[in-house]
Amino acid sequence: MKRRSFTPARIGIYAFLLTAALFFLLPLYIMVVTSLKPMEEIRLGNIFALPLQLTVAPWRDAWTAACTGVSCEGISAGFWNSVKIAVPSTVLAIFLGALNGYALSFWKPRGAQLLFGVLMLGAFIPVQVMMFPLVRVLGAIGIFGSLAGIVLVHLIFSMPVMTLLFRNYYASIPHELFQAARIDGGGFWRIFLQLMLPMSLPIIVVAAIMQVTGVWNDYILGLVFAGRDNLPMTVQLNNVINTSTGVRLYNVNMAATILTSLVPLAIYFISGRWFVRGIAAGAVKG
Incomplete structure (x- = not known):
């Protein structure tokens, strides 16, 4: 007899795998969309919304201009x-x-x-x-x-x-x-x-x-x-995120975190x- 493609057990397995994938991918999604938003959009508080005004400036700042303590040279030196x-x-x-x-x-x-x-x-x-x-x-x-x-x-x-x-x-x-x-x-x-x-x-x-x-x-x-x-x-990433000088830039922090984990x-x-x-x-x- 020909096996059924979708049995209750298989549907349950796929549902579990999909839920687990969403559970682990959701933080990554929030990090990516936050890193592509200007601070004005982030302050609105809707962390799940896609960027209305797409920008890569936080990525550039995280690499070359983010402050790690008293130095503001980004995390490129740490790389x-x-x-x-x-x-x-x-x-x-x-x-x-x-x-x-x-x-x-x-x-x-x-x-x-x-x-x-x-x-x-x-x-x-x-x-x-x-x-x-x-x-x-x-x-x-x-x-x-x-x-x-x-x-x-x-x-x-x-x-x-x-x-x-x-x-x-x-x-x-x-x-x-x-x-x-x-x-x-x-x-x-x-x-x-x-x-x-x-x-x-x-x-x-x-x-x-x-x-x-x-x-x-x-x-x-x-x-x-x-x-x-x-x-x-x-260590440079920790200094960027925990710096006590200036305004906390969440988009730059998220971009720096993703850059650190890319390798x-x-x-x-x-x-x-x-x-x-x-x-x-x-x-x-x-």
Whole structure:
């Protein structure tokens, strides 16, 4: 018998999904329409209405002229600071995580299980617990409040998750492939660079998405460790929204918020298929 297209169960599922989508999209809709209105329309109080007089001036002001404390240069400086922090934090974290996962999966040095357990334990320690010791250590070696300091902090906190991802991915690779490379004379670095890394594209994409979004969305570490010259975009956004000087410009605040979130959203939309493929290829196995 031919199945009915719309059963009560299917209608209920679609109704639930539509309601959930509207629930999550409604704040985004309000943010977008508010960012495109002049303040005169916003003061009327109808937050759901479309703009009567469309304007992109709030977006321009948020990027180049919004006040972040005593400085009124917008959040563009914070954007480039976030890029300078996210790029090395991601590249180094992926390389070291892949190296750790490779060593723990194939070479298994003495104490490998203990080392892996310590790394996993570090993933469950709250950031706030380690903040003061890190401040003292970075201050002692002279890199507190610098770009190198904030990159090192992100690198430290990313190691447990990066190591777990790559170790589980490499554990799903047939061990015979590694043994064949050893028979052919491959050493530790040659096998890693010429065999393992080229095979790791799916999990590298997963790790890059997780690390970039984590670093980009970070606020507390950037506020404490970046220093005044390297404040990331999230800290600049907080300064724009919570500034106590002048009139509160809701349209500029909404535009600045959307601009800050564009990079993580773009990454998820562009790389979502690769993310699912990497997870399915062994990111959570082992």
